[in-house]
Amino acid sequence: MAALDLLSLNTATVRDAWTLEQCIEGCQRHGVTAIAPWRDRLQEMGVERAARAIRGAGLDVSGLCRGGMFPAQEAQGRRAAVDDNLRAIDEAASIGAACLVMVCGGLPAGSRDLPQARDMVRDGLASILDHARAAGVRIALEPLHPMTCADRSVLSTLGQALDLCDELGPGLGVAIDVYHVWWDPQVSAQIARAGDRIFAFHTCDWRVPTRDLVFDRAMPGDGVIDIAALRHQVQAAGYAGRLEMEILSTDWWARDPNEVLAICKARHEAFC
Numbered sequence: 316m317a318a319l320d321l322l323s324l325n326t327a328t329v330r331d332a333w334t335l336e337q338c339i340e341g342c343q344r345h346g347v348t349a350i351a352p353w354r355d356r357l358q359e360m361g362v363e364r365a366a367r368a369i370r371g372a373g374l375d376v377s378g379l380c381r382g383g384m385f386p387a388q389e390a391q392g393r394r395a396a397v398d399d400n401l402r403a404i405d406e407a408a409s410i411g412a413a414c415l416v417m418v419c420g421g422l423p424a425g426s427r428d429l430p431q432a433r434d435m436v437r438d439g440l441a442s443i444l445d446h447a448r449a450a451g452v453r454i455a456l457e458p459l460h461p462m463t464c465a466d467r468s469v470l471s472t473l474g475q476a477l478d479l480c481d482e483l484g485p486g487l488g489v490a491i492d493v494y495h496v497w498w499d500p501q502v503s504a505q506i507a508r509a510g511d512r513i514f515a516f517h518t519c520d521w522r523v524p525t526r527d528l529v530f531d532r533a534m535p536g537d538g539v540i541d542i543a544a545l546r547h548q549v550q551a552a553g554y555a556g557r558l559e560m561e562i563l564s565t566d567w568w569a570r571d572p573n574e575v576l577a578i579c580k581a582r583h584e585a586f587c
Protein backbone atom coordinates (compact mmCIF):
# COMPACT_ATOMS: atom_id res chain seq x y z
CA MET A 316 0.00 0.00 0.00
CA ALA A 317 1.34 3.43 -0.89
CA ALA A 318 2.07 5.60 2.12
CA LEU A 319 -0.65 8.11 1.35
CA ASP A 320 -3.26 5.34 1.18
CA LEU A 321 -2.68 4.74 4.90
CA LEU A 322 -3.31 8.32 6.02
CA SER A 323 -6.49 9.24 7.83
CA LEU A 324 -7.42 12.78 8.77
CA ASN A 325 -8.62 13.12 12.34
CA THR A 326 -10.84 16.16 11.96
CA ALA A 327 -9.55 17.68 15.21
CA THR A 328 -6.48 18.63 13.15
CA VAL A 329 -8.52 21.33 11.40
CA ARG A 330 -11.08 21.68 14.17
CA ASP A 331 -11.62 25.42 14.18
CA ALA A 332 -11.53 26.00 10.43
CA TRP A 333 -13.63 23.27 8.87
CA THR A 334 -17.01 21.67 9.46
CA LEU A 335 -17.24 17.92 8.91
CA GLU A 336 -18.66 18.57 5.45
CA GLN A 337 -15.62 20.72 4.61
CA CYS A 338 -13.32 18.02 6.01
CA ILE A 339 -14.92 15.42 3.72
CA GLU A 340 -14.47 17.72 0.72
CA GLY A 341 -10.92 18.55 1.84
CA CYS A 342 -9.98 14.87 2.03
CA GLN A 343 -11.26 14.33 -1.49
CA ARG A 344 -9.42 17.37 -2.78
CA HIS A 345 -6.13 16.28 -1.20
CA GLY A 346 -6.39 12.58 -2.03
CA VAL A 347 -6.77 11.52 1.61
CA THR A 348 -8.93 8.39 1.65
CA ALA A 349 -9.93 8.07 5.31
CA ILE A 350 -11.35 10.31 8.00
CA ALA A 351 -11.99 10.20 11.75
CA PRO A 352 -14.74 12.60 12.80
CA TRP A 353 -15.52 13.98 16.24
CA ARG A 354 -19.04 13.60 17.55
CA ASP A 355 -19.83 17.30 17.97
CA ARG A 356 -19.16 17.96 14.29
CA LEU A 357 -20.93 14.74 13.29
CA GLN A 358 -24.06 15.75 15.18
CA GLU A 359 -23.86 19.27 13.77
CA MET A 360 -23.93 17.84 10.23
CA GLY A 361 -26.49 15.16 11.07
CA VAL A 362 -25.41 11.54 11.39
CA GLU A 363 -27.36 10.18 8.40
CA ARG A 364 -26.35 13.04 6.14
CA ALA A 365 -22.71 12.65 7.16
CA ALA A 366 -22.85 8.90 6.62
CA ARG A 367 -24.12 9.45 3.06
CA ALA A 368 -21.49 12.10 2.32
CA ILE A 369 -18.65 9.95 3.68
CA ARG A 370 -19.82 6.95 1.63
CA GLY A 371 -20.32 9.14 -1.42
CA ALA A 372 -16.77 10.44 -1.12
CA GLY A 373 -15.46 6.87 -0.86
CA LEU A 374 -13.80 7.55 2.50
CA ASP A 375 -13.01 4.92 5.11
CA VAL A 376 -13.71 5.91 8.71
CA SER A 377 -10.74 4.98 10.89
CA GLY A 378 -12.57 5.85 14.10
CA LEU A 379 -15.18 8.01 15.79
CA CYS A 380 -13.96 10.35 18.55
CA ARG A 381 -15.03 9.93 21.19
CA GLY A 382 -16.95 8.03 23.85
CA GLY A 383 -16.00 7.50 27.48
CA MET A 384 -16.08 10.00 30.36
CA PHE A 385 -17.62 7.38 32.65
CA PRO A 386 -16.77 8.49 36.22
CA ALA A 387 -19.32 10.65 38.04
CA GLN A 388 -20.05 11.17 41.73
CA GLU A 389 -23.76 10.32 41.46
CA ALA A 390 -25.32 7.19 39.96
CA GLN A 391 -27.47 9.42 37.75
CA GLY A 392 -24.35 10.94 36.19
CA ARG A 393 -22.85 7.53 35.54
CA ARG A 394 -26.11 6.38 33.91
CA ALA A 395 -26.14 9.48 31.70
CA ALA A 396 -22.59 8.67 30.60
CA VAL A 397 -23.58 5.11 29.74
CA ASP A 398 -26.60 6.35 27.75
CA ASP A 399 -24.39 8.79 25.85
CA ASN A 400 -21.94 6.00 25.05
CA LEU A 401 -24.76 3.81 23.73
CA ARG A 402 -25.67 6.67 21.37
CA ALA A 403 -22.01 7.00 20.36
CA ILE A 404 -21.97 3.29 19.45
CA ASP A 405 -25.02 3.79 17.21
CA GLU A 406 -23.35 6.79 15.57
CA ALA A 407 -20.17 4.78 14.98
CA ALA A 408 -22.23 2.01 13.38
CA SER A 409 -24.07 4.51 11.16
CA ILE A 410 -20.87 5.89 9.68
CA GLY A 411 -19.12 2.52 9.48
CA ALA A 412 -16.34 3.53 11.85
CA ALA A 413 -13.52 1.02 12.37
CA CYS A 414 -13.83 1.73 16.11
CA LEU A 415 -15.27 4.04 18.71
CA VAL A 416 -12.39 5.73 20.55
CA MET A 417 -12.74 5.99 24.32
CA VAL A 418 -11.33 8.77 26.47
CA CYS A 419 -12.38 7.18 29.71
CA GLY A 420 -12.69 10.18 32.03
CA GLY A 421 -10.88 11.56 35.07
CA LEU A 422 -11.73 11.85 38.74
CA PRO A 423 -15.29 12.91 39.58
CA ALA A 424 -15.44 16.51 40.84
CA GLY A 425 -14.24 16.68 44.44
CA SER A 426 -12.99 13.09 44.52
CA ARG A 427 -9.55 11.86 45.55
CA ASP A 428 -10.48 8.21 45.10
CA LEU A 429 -8.52 7.13 42.04
CA PRO A 430 -9.16 3.36 42.41
CA GLN A 431 -12.88 4.09 42.62
CA ALA A 432 -12.75 6.20 39.43
CA ARG A 433 -10.97 3.34 37.66
CA ASP A 434 -13.71 0.96 38.84
CA MET A 435 -16.30 3.36 37.40
CA VAL A 436 -14.52 3.20 34.04
CA ARG A 437 -14.49 -0.60 34.12
CA ASP A 438 -18.17 -0.77 35.12
CA GLY A 439 -19.17 1.77 32.47
CA LEU A 440 -17.36 -0.19 29.76
CA ALA A 441 -18.87 -3.45 30.98
CA SER A 442 -22.36 -2.03 30.63
CA ILE A 443 -21.94 -0.88 27.01
CA LEU A 444 -20.02 -3.84 25.58
CA ASP A 445 -23.03 -6.02 24.73
CA HIS A 446 -24.54 -3.18 22.72
CA ALA A 447 -21.24 -2.56 20.96
CA ARG A 448 -20.83 -6.24 20.08
CA ALA A 449 -24.40 -6.44 18.77
CA ALA A 450 -23.82 -3.32 16.65
CA GLY A 451 -20.49 -4.65 15.38
CA VAL A 452 -18.65 -1.61 16.77
CA ARG A 453 -15.19 -2.18 18.23
CA ILE A 454 -14.35 -0.18 21.36
CA ALA A 455 -10.84 1.29 21.37
CA LEU A 456 -9.50 2.37 24.77
CA GLU A 457 -7.13 5.30 24.38
CA PRO A 458 -4.78 5.59 27.36
CA LEU A 459 -3.92 9.25 27.94
CA HIS A 460 -0.71 10.79 29.24
CA PRO A 461 -0.75 10.63 33.09
CA MET A 462 -0.65 14.44 33.34
CA THR A 463 -4.32 14.32 32.28
CA CYS A 464 -5.29 11.71 34.89
CA ALA A 465 -7.34 14.10 37.05
CA ASP A 466 -9.52 15.63 34.38
CA ARG A 467 -9.52 13.43 31.27
CA SER A 468 -8.43 9.85 31.76
CA VAL A 469 -7.66 7.67 34.75
CA LEU A 470 -6.52 5.19 32.14
CA SER A 471 -2.89 6.20 31.65
CA THR A 472 -0.89 3.37 30.11
CA LEU A 473 -1.22 0.80 27.39
CA GLY A 474 -0.60 -1.94 29.97
CA GLN A 475 -3.50 -0.72 32.07
CA ALA A 476 -5.76 -0.58 28.99
CA LEU A 477 -4.80 -4.11 27.97
CA ASP A 478 -5.50 -5.39 31.49
CA LEU A 479 -9.04 -4.05 31.04
CA CYS A 480 -9.28 -5.71 27.63
CA ASP A 481 -8.20 -9.01 29.20
CA GLU A 482 -10.81 -8.63 31.93
CA LEU A 483 -13.77 -7.54 29.79
CA GLY A 484 -13.18 -9.64 26.70
CA PRO A 485 -13.88 -9.49 22.97
CA GLY A 486 -14.82 -6.31 21.18
CA LEU A 487 -12.43 -4.26 23.29
CA GLY A 488 -9.00 -3.09 22.12
CA VAL A 489 -6.77 -0.04 22.20
CA ALA A 490 -6.19 3.18 20.31
CA ILE A 491 -2.48 3.93 20.43
CA ASP A 492 -1.76 7.64 20.27
CA VAL A 493 1.97 8.34 20.09
CA TYR A 494 1.48 11.56 22.07
CA HIS A 495 0.19 9.63 25.07
CA VAL A 496 2.41 6.54 25.11
CA TRP A 497 5.83 7.53 23.72
CA TRP A 498 7.37 8.15 27.17
CA ASP A 499 6.36 4.76 28.62
CA PRO A 500 9.33 2.37 29.20
CA GLN A 501 6.87 -0.50 28.65
CA VAL A 502 5.46 0.78 25.37
CA SER A 503 7.20 -1.68 23.03
CA ALA A 504 6.37 -4.72 25.16
CA GLN A 505 2.76 -3.58 25.49
CA ILE A 506 2.38 -2.98 21.74
CA ALA A 507 3.58 -6.55 21.16
CA ARG A 508 1.16 -7.77 23.83
CA ALA A 509 -1.74 -5.89 22.20
CA GLY A 510 -1.39 -7.81 18.93
CA ASP A 511 -4.70 -7.86 17.04
CA ARG A 512 -6.30 -5.67 19.70
CA ILE A 513 -4.79 -2.50 18.19
CA PHE A 514 -7.81 -0.80 16.64
CA ALA A 515 -6.32 2.65 15.90
CA PHE A 516 -3.00 4.47 15.67
CA HIS A 517 -2.86 8.24 16.15
CA THR A 518 0.08 10.38 15.11
CA CYS A 519 1.37 13.84 16.02
CA ASP A 520 4.48 14.95 17.90
CA TRP A 521 5.60 16.16 21.35
CA ARG A 522 6.71 19.77 21.29
CA VAL A 523 9.59 20.88 23.56
CA PRO A 524 8.80 22.82 25.61
CA THR A 525 5.12 21.91 25.77
CA ARG A 526 3.01 24.96 26.54
CA ASP A 527 -0.33 23.19 26.98
CA LEU A 528 -1.02 19.55 27.86
CA VAL A 529 -3.89 19.15 25.42
CA PHE A 530 -3.77 21.82 22.73
CA ASP A 531 -0.06 22.12 21.92
CA ARG A 532 0.62 19.05 19.82
CA ALA A 533 3.25 19.33 17.14
CA MET A 534 3.24 18.25 13.51
CA PRO A 535 5.14 14.95 13.07
CA GLY A 536 8.81 15.76 12.64
CA ASP A 537 8.68 18.90 14.79
CA GLY A 538 9.00 17.12 18.15
CA VAL A 539 10.85 14.37 19.99
CA ILE A 540 8.73 11.25 19.35
CA ASP A 541 10.25 8.46 17.26
CA ILE A 542 7.01 8.01 15.33
CA ALA A 543 8.54 5.72 12.71
CA ALA A 544 9.74 3.30 15.41
CA LEU A 545 6.29 3.13 17.04
CA ARG A 546 4.63 2.81 13.64
CA HIS A 547 6.87 -0.16 12.80
CA GLN A 548 6.15 -1.75 16.17
CA VAL A 549 2.38 -1.63 15.66
CA GLN A 550 2.86 -2.99 12.15
CA ALA A 551 4.99 -5.85 13.52
CA ALA A 552 2.23 -6.54 16.06
CA GLY A 553 -0.17 -7.05 13.15
CA TYR A 554 -1.83 -3.65 12.82
CA ALA A 555 -2.67 -2.97 9.18
CA GLY A 556 -5.13 -0.12 9.71
CA ARG A 557 -4.87 3.59 9.09
CA LEU A 558 -2.34 6.01 10.51
CA GLU A 559 -4.56 8.76 11.78
CA MET A 560 -3.12 12.23 12.09
CA GLU A 561 -4.55 14.02 15.11
CA ILE A 562 -3.03 17.39 15.90
CA LEU A 563 -4.84 19.32 18.59
CA SER A 564 -2.96 22.58 18.42
CA THR A 565 -3.99 26.18 18.70
CA ASP A 566 -1.01 27.02 16.45
CA TRP A 567 -2.10 24.72 13.64
CA TRP A 568 -5.78 25.63 14.02
CA ALA A 569 -4.84 29.19 13.14
CA ARG A 570 -3.29 28.13 9.81
CA ASP A 571 -4.98 27.73 6.42
CA PRO A 572 -6.50 24.21 6.56
CA ASN A 573 -5.50 23.40 2.98
CA GLU A 574 -1.91 24.21 3.86
CA VAL A 575 -2.22 22.11 7.04
CA LEU A 576 -3.46 19.11 5.05
CA ALA A 577 -0.64 19.43 2.51
CA ILE A 578 1.92 19.49 5.34
CA CYS A 579 0.20 16.53 7.08
CA LYS A 580 0.57 14.50 3.89
CA ALA A 581 4.24 15.33 3.49
CA ARG A 582 5.06 14.58 7.14
CA HIS A 583 3.04 11.35 7.07
CA GLU A 584 4.98 10.16 4.06
CA ALA A 585 8.24 11.02 5.82
CA PHE A 586 7.68 8.61 8.74
CA CYS A 587 5.44 6.07 7.04
Ligand code: ZN
Pocket residue numbers: 457492517561
Ligand atom coordinates in the same frame (compact mmCIF):
# COMPACT_ATOMS: atom_id res chain seq x y z
ZN1 ZN B 1 -5.73 10.26 19.94
